[in-house]
Each structure stands twice: as structure tokens, then as C-alpha cells.
Amino acid sequence: MAAAGDEQLLLHLKLAFFALEPSARVLALARKAGGGSVTPRVQNFILENCIGNNVGGGQNYTYVETILKKVIAEAELSSEIVNDELYEELGQCMLSKSNNSSLNVANKIYKDISFLSPTYDDDSSNTVSLVARLSCSTNMLEGDTGCCLWPSSLFLSEFILSFPELFSRKSCFELGSGVGLVGVCLNYVGASKVILTDGDASTLINMKANMEMNNLYIEDSRLVIESKNKVECKYLSWEEASDKDLWDCERDVVLGADIIYNPSCVPHLVRVLSMLLRRDDGQHRSVDAATDEETSDVNGATGGRVAYIATVIRNVDTFNCFAKAAADSKLSIVNITSTAAPSSFLPYMLSYDRSSVQLLKIKLSLSDTDDGKSSLLMLPF
Numbered sequence: 487m488a489a490a491g492d493e494q495l496l497l498h499l500k501l502a503f504f505a506l507e508p509s510a511r512v513l514a515l516a517r518k519a520g521g522g523s524v525t526p527r528v529q530n531f532i533l534e535n536c537i538g539n540n541v542g543g544g545q546n547y548t549y550v551e552t553i554l555k556k557v558i559a560e561a562e563l564s565s566e567i568v569n570d571e572l573y574e575e576l577g578q579c580m581l582s583k584s585n586n587s588s589l590n591v592a593n594k595i596y597k598d599i600s601f602l603s604p605t606y607d608d609d610s611s612n613t614v615s616l617v618a619r620l621s622c623s624t625n626m627l628e629g630d631t632g633c634c635l636w637p638s639s640l641f642l643s644e645f646i647l648s649f650p651e652l653f654s655r656k657s658c659f660e661l662g663s664g665v666g667l668v669g670v671c672l673n674y675v676g677a678s679k680v681i682l683t684d685g686d687a688s689t690l691i692n693m694k695a696n697m698e699m700n701n702l703y704i705e706d707s708r709l710v711i712e713s714k715n716k717v718e719c720k721y722l723s724w725e726e727a728s729d730k731d732l733w734d735c736e737r738d739v740v741l742g743a744d745i746i747y748n749p750s751c752v753p754h755l756v757r758v759l760s761m762l763l764r765r766d767d768g769q770h771r772s773v774d775a776a777t778d779e780e781t782s783d784v785n786g787a788t789g790g791r792v793a794y795i796a797t798v799i800r801n802v803d804t805f806n807c808f809a810k811a812a813a814d815s816k817l818s819i820v821n822i823t824s825t826a827a828p829s830s831f832l833p834y835m836l837s838y839d840r841s842s843v844q845l846l847k848i849k850l851s852l853s854d855t856d857d858g859k860s861s862l863l864m865l866p867f
């Protein structure tokens with residue numbers, strides 16, 4: 487019988503495989519589980535628990551093929567006995583792929599993102615609390631940015647799961663939602679309503695398909711209130727959005743992950759954020775949000791609509807442009823990355839660099855004379 491530590495390493499290996507982690511990362515976990523090499527026991531585990539359960543089916547053949555090749559090469563190199571079934575599986579995989587040429591051009595893959603319950607002592611958790619299945623694009627660029635999963639949305643998801651009280655029984659509205667992972671987490675923590683938006687049509691189609699795959703998408707927004715499945719997916723371009731478009735969108739909390747990256751979009755993004763955070767739009771607020779008005783939040787602040795934006799600062803100029811535009815629009819920004827650090831729910835995801843992500847809390851400044859505090863956040867060039 488495997489010891490608890492072994493079990494955990496094998497679980498991480500399995501979850502990394504289903505999240506389609508880069509093959510080098512999966513191999514690193516396989517090596518670790520084998521105590522330094524990919525032993526026959528680990529090979530059997532991969533055959534039975536990963537390859538044998540490959541949920542993405544045909545769409546993920548290329549990935550499975552790569553993993554099998556690397557596992558075999560690694561085992562051969564370290565003079566481990568190689569399980570014959572690995573060769574057989576590899577042959578099968580290559581045959582199936584060549585028999586179905588359409589798979590060679592498919593650019594969609596299916597990732598299972600599993601969130602492990604964090605523990606607060608030395609024992610590491612083996613409990614999966616939530617799994618989101620997402621169709622993603624293999625092409626990060628060339629118009630497919632919204633169909634990829636970016637680290638900020640992993641961070642924002644961990645934040646939501648770490649501080650469920652900030653989102654449960656609240657109407658939550660996300661900008662630039664991409665594949666929709668944040669929506670799955672918001673639904674999980676009991677948000678009363680979840681509106682995901684994006685300004686890219688193909689991203690929106692993929693997002694809706696993902697919500698359907700997770701049994702969360704509902705076409706008719708009137709049913710959202712009665713249904714447990716309460717994720718609505720909407721087209722919203724920051725350039726085109728008007729007050730009228732947002733009029734009937736309930737929101738207590740606004741969210742965004744990796745949306746500050748294009749300097750030409752920044753003024754439009756800031757304008758939309760200001761519209762979303764304003765309260766003078768005659769909108770009916772949810773009863774819970776109204777009564778929560780004076781409840782202090784994770785950062786000790788009280789009241790009002792709030793936005794949580796997770797971002798990787800790739801270009802300081804672009805970030806400063808955002809901070810300046812936000813200050814000009816009387817938005818106050820506080821960096822809460824360290825004061826509200828989320829727990830780690832994705833310990834197996836070695837490719838995810840949590841330290842690269844910053845979390846911003848944004849509110850409207852209290853009065854017209856009160857300048858936003860965003861300039862405090864300006865970074866040196």
C-alpha cells in the first residue's frame with residue numbers, strides 16, 4: 487500500500503496530466519513520485535490512471551502521445567524496465583491520430599482544472615474540492631487569447647475559493663472572462679448571480695460551451711434567478727459599452743483577470759470599470775448586498791461596489807497608463823496581493839507561477855474632490 491506522501495505525489499501527477507500541464511512538468515512529477523526515476527510502479531500508475539482515463543478523447547491525442555514518448559525515453563535513459571503496454575499505447579495513439587486526419591488540425595484541447603482543498607498544517611491535502619473542465623485553444627496568440635487559460639485567472643480563482651464570503655450571495659460580473667474558469671468558481675462559492683463577458687465573438691462561443699460542459703450555462707437570463715445554474719455569458723466590448731448596456735446587469739462585485747495588457751484598450755477598460763462601480767445608475771441592488779454595505783471586507787475596508795482585478799505586469803508602461811487613467815477617473819486602487827494572499831489550491835500545477843500575479847482592489851473614490859490613490863501604484867520605469 488502506498489504511504490500518504492506517495493499517494494499525494496501520484497495524485498499531483500494525475501491532476502497535472504488532466505490539466506494538460508507541460509510535458510516536462512508532468513515528467514518532473516512522475517520522477518518525484520518514483521523517488522528520482524520513472525519506475526515501473528509509476529509507469530503503471532500513468533497507464534491506469536492517466537492514459538486509461540483520458541477525458542479529452544481524440545482532442546488530446548497529441549498531448550498523450552508526447553507524454554508517452556517522454557515517459558518511455560525517461561525510463562529507458564534511467565535503465566528502468568519499461569512496461570510493454572506503454573509502447574502499445576503509443577502505437578495505438580499514433581494510429582488513431584493518423585486514421586483521423588481532422589484531429590491533426592484540431593486546435594482545441596480539454597483541460598480539467600482540479601482545485602485541491604488547502605490544509606493549514608503540515609499535512610498536504612488529497613481532497614479535490616472542485617473540478618472545472620474547459621475547452622482551450624492550443625494557440626495562445628493569433629486571436630485566440632480568450633480561449634487560453636492565463637495565470638491571473640488561476641490566481642483569481644484561488645482568491646475566490648479562499649475568501650468565499652466576498653462573493654457568496656452577491657451578484658458578480660466579470661470583464662474579459664476568456665474560457666470562464668472564474669465563473670465556475672463563483673458559482674461554486676454560491677454567488678447569487680454570475681455574469682461573464684467578453685468582447686471577442688469566438689471566445690464567447692467557447693465560453694458558453696465551457697459553461698454548458700460544466701452544467702452552468704443558462705440561455706434565458708430570466709431563469710437565472712430560479713436556477714442553481716446561474717452563469718450568464720454576454721458580449722461586452724469595452725470600446726462599445728454604454729451605460730445602457732450595463733443598466734440591467736446586477737453587480738455587487740466586478741472581477742477581471744489578465745485584462746490590463748493592451749495600452750489602446752486601457753482608456754476604454756477604465757471607462758467601463760467606472761461605469762460598473764458607480765451606484766447612480768438606478769439599478770436595483772440585491773438585498774444581501776445592501777445589508778452587507780457596512781461589513782468590512784478582507785482588507786478591512788467597508789461599503790460600496792468593489793472590483794478585484796488580477797494581473798501580471800508584463801509591461802510597466804501599460805500598467806502605469808492604467809494606474810494614471812484610473813486615478814484620473816477617480817478610481818482608488820489598492821494592491822492587496824500580500825494582505826489578502828489566497829491559499830494554494832493548485833499545488834500540482836508546476837507551470838503556474840503565483841508570484842507573477844498581482845491582485846488589485848478597485849473602488850470609486852468617496853467624493854469628487856477625492857483623487858484616486860492609483861498614482862501610489864505607479865511603478866518605476
Ligand SMILES: C[S@@+](CC[C@H](N)C(=O)[O-])C[C@H]1O[C@@H](n2cnc3c(N)ncnc32)[C@H](O)[C@@H]1O
Pocket residue numbers: 631632633634635636637638639640661662663664665684685686689722723724725742743744745751754
Ligand atoms: C489575456 S485574456 C484573459 C482571459 C481570462 N480572463 C484569463 O485570465 O484566463 C484577455 C481577455 O480579455 C478580452 N478582451 C480584450 N480586449 C477586450 C475589449 N476591448 N473588450 C472586451 N473584451 C476584451 C479578450 O477577448 C480575452 O478573453
